[in-house]
Amino acid sequence: MPASTGTIELSIVMPCLNEAETLATCIDKANGYLARSGVAGEVIVADNGSTDGSQDIARAHGARVVDVEAKGYGNALMGGIEAARGDYVIMGDADDSYDFSRLDAFVERLRAGDQLVMGNRFKGGIAEGAMPPLHKYLGNPVLSWIGRVLFRSPIGDFHCGLRGFDRRSILDLHLQTTGMEFASEVVVKSTLGGLRVSEVPTTLDKDGRSRPPHLRSWRDGWRHLRFLLIFSPRWLFLIPGAVAFFLGLIGTLAITFGPVVFGRVGFELSSQIYLAALTVVGYQSVLFAILTKIYAQHEGFRIPRSRNFDRLERRISLESGALVGLALFLVGLVIAIWQFSAWAASGFGAFDHEGAARTAVLAALFMMLGSQTIMAGMFLGVLKVGLRKE
Template sequence: MSPELSIILPCRNEEQALPTCLESIREVIKKNNLNAEIIVSDSSIDKSPEIAKKHKAILLKHDKIGYGNAYLEAFKIAKGKYLFMADADNTYNFSYIPEFLSALKENNDFVIGNRFSGMMEKDSMPLTHKYLGNPVLSFILRLFFQTKIRDSHCGMRAIKKESLEKLNLQTSGMEFASEMIIKAIKNNLKIKEIPINYKKRIGNSKLNSLGDAWRHLRFMFIYSPFFLFFIPGLILFLIGINTLLLLYFGKLKILGIQLIIHPMFLSSLLIIIGYQLIIFSVFAKSYAITHLKEPPVLQKLYKYLSIEKVATLGIIATILGITIYLSIFLNWI
């Protein structure tokens, strides 16, 4: 009989913490009479694989480094109707497994822990992560994607397998955590957040604070270029156009001083920067549309914007620019 629940642990050199994690999970399974399998998705060069085998977990030895890779490989072999995910560093209390499973059975599609609503053990999280990194990145995710999730990087999660199959997850690194939430939102999954406690890890951390933070930011910016590029670009473009026209017609004064030709350089610069940001937002959106479901209006727009049509518009804009330049040049001479 297939297991109802697949418990997945991504593992990269966790020989110190892994035995404790596996023993805790076994106790929870036995105490709650769960029909579950334990998968250790491993890329270790220490004794973690031997420990997994010793504790009769399913060892998936793929040797692909990366948080996302560990889960993507494990998803391929997971047999459970429900999937539970948590780090193998003993920072999470596995006694929450039944609560996460119950939440999925209560018509939720995706469940994620919230470490900031529970008890956080001293020194369990670096101060920069606790008061800067996690809150800021979670705020940006809430702003960009209209969600209420407060702890977007919590590693304790659970999801229905049928819901997971809708997400088409692809990223290989730590940005996988953001990708999972963003695509769950885009696919209209019902998400629930559960307060959990958080402990100090056993063993050395594998996190690269700046590198991992940039991965998350880069991913969110790619999938929401409207906030990062389009709006700032449009504002700069409009300011540039308006100030250029005012300067051209001699209508711009600051503190009683009549501004004439020289400030046009700054106006032109604003127009160029704004234009480039708007174009970049279109390119970023074009990339994102291949991974995320977009509103019908945008899908129709991209359907009719062929390479030939865009190239034609570019040629027309170029000819128009040359014509205006020649007109100005001829008037000048």
Template structure:
């Protein structure tokens, strides 16, 4: 489809020749009859005023209020997406877009298209993705619920920046622009509202140049489709899922370290700290933490290795270190050694029991230590086989 077919014949030809890129405005729309037509018109006006050739795409996947017809009457190209959800709608819209630059915004009238020239300016200056920042613009009273402004957004943006170091101020702003040639680099897959986080995280991971421009945020028409708790959870879930280091490796290492310290310190006998007696029950806790810690750590190592194999993540420092340190034979040797130590300790206990003529036995500490050593040994050995199996794929993929 050529751009002149989409209803932009009125764009002055001198400005068309002055600016070479074409723009697709993509608007996901779910039951936005109160605003969608006005938003389409506002977007078209903004394109006209910016002197760029473009199209406005409205993506529908389940409206029941006649929004698609209203959008089409206002001059939008309506795209139907089979899969439900905000992210799915965008993915459908991006696939249909033909412009060099894609501009994203809500169909609810909340984003001020007066910011369009700022987005295009940043793209022309070399940014691959330009995020709107409502905090740098004006937020109309009542436009953003208090709980989103002061609880949800700071927590989710803070976590996103802590884990992925994007440095983006308003990571959930719905008005964005990107070069369509960079779409594949962002590997977008999330069907729901967490798509907004995915785009920022993946763009940062792919090393895209990300800019931010102020955008005004107005009170939306109609009702919000964002369900605070389930959608907040979808964002959180996504943020955790995409960072095996923070979800598995750090917690696993921490639990393992605390567990091992308790086990080893309490092995010889009870310990008094600050006047309190720490005895066998705390040692049982140490055993528990050690085993949980190792399992979580092992899952983290699988996840990281798999992420690299499937090319979801570039090879990072941890992965390189692991690769240098790990071999199947080393893993098996360590696992076997630990198992033998545990077995030896248990054998000693059994021998003493036999020697005492099967008398009373009180060797719970070493028995617990032996149990953990043998279990860990087995887990290390089998985990090494599994890790090796995944690692082979990484080597093949290189």
């Protein structure tokens, strides 16, 4: 991976896949900015397999072409970032929707010490026809709002294609996504990694291409949303799981002693069965959230740590999981044995079928929770096995 030479301050990186119609304009604007501002810089075109002569156009207009074989928006950008020689990188699409001649605000914030500077199109202005209504009024605002809520990010436009950053800081995040969700990964990992993040107004013009864009609204929107949710196990698994677990457990315990009536609504055996299932699903969700976070920290992902979780992690192990799980299983087994003994004492005669079923549901629930805990402890033991990584 090339290191910064110290002689180039700014690398302007443009991902490219068949952008012959607009590429020259973008490169000329970028070179014009460098000449006007006096910033020592370079223009890099990260080509992702163009077949329309984009590479030759780029070289003819003074850009350095980096060929990136692995397909995808994220792959192309990472190829350009890794090849960049500047201390700072500003990336932007090569479709002439962003004005590369107006990068002063980005450079100013980078020089001031910000490590990620995002453009905000909603503050800078969106030209008529530059963004489909679905993206402008639903997709971008909703996904950006979700990102701000889940990760406490200050960014109001998660998916702006024009952004600048400190090259070394971004490389240290070890970005992994290969497609359009790369845009969200940069913001999320920068925020979670404690980088100094800011945004500046930028404009979005109608792109100059005659062909449709590479973006696919629903597919790429779902990929962004999926990334945001999976990278936040607290909101996807822990909180919903905890709510489901406690509601299910309390309801199951209450009905064990007889029907529960609220006004004109009654809850009996069938309700208890569903509540027990809710308890199991909620408990599994909580376990999954804990194991996901432990795995992420074990693999070195930059995620926020808390004292409470660190204390919890120190206390849980294969052995502690097995002991807690065995205790839960034994509670269920004892209830089942007690129930069988009571039946045997009556001479295996007739009994209250509904009452017995309610008790059996409770016994089965505790045995299932115990089994889940034991298996989660075993999986945790697998996660904590020390391996030599090459």
